[in-house]
Amino acid sequence: MSVYYLNLTPKYEEGIMHYEVHEENCEWLSEVKDCEELGDFRNCHGAIKEAKQRYPKWKIDGCKYCSPECHNL
Numbered sequence: 001m002s003v004y005y006l007n008l009t010p011k012y013e014e015g016i017m018h019y020e021v022h023e024e025n026c027e028w029l030s031e032v033k034d035c036e037e038l039g040d041f042r043n044c045h046g047a048i049k050e051a052k053q054r055y056p057k058w059k060i061d062g063c064k065y066c067s068p069e070c071h072n073l
């Protein structure tokens with residue numbers, strides 16, 4: 001299990017505004033200024049589901065470095 005975090009600062013990739021989910025050990029997490037703890041999950045899929053429940057209107061994507069299997073953009 002790992003703790004996952006949601007970066008509350010939106011990112012733009014291919015012109016699409018979205019919010020990224022990071023795993024606790026991700027090296028990019030240190031660059032994230034404002035994030036929210038999503039909780040403990042076995043993988044990024046559970047973390048993304050939780051983030052979507054909290055922010056149903058946001059486009060949520062997995063970080064391409066720590067959660068490549070949830071990176072869709």
Ligand SMILES: [Zn+2]
Nearest residue numbers: 022026063066
């Ligand atoms: Zn990451």
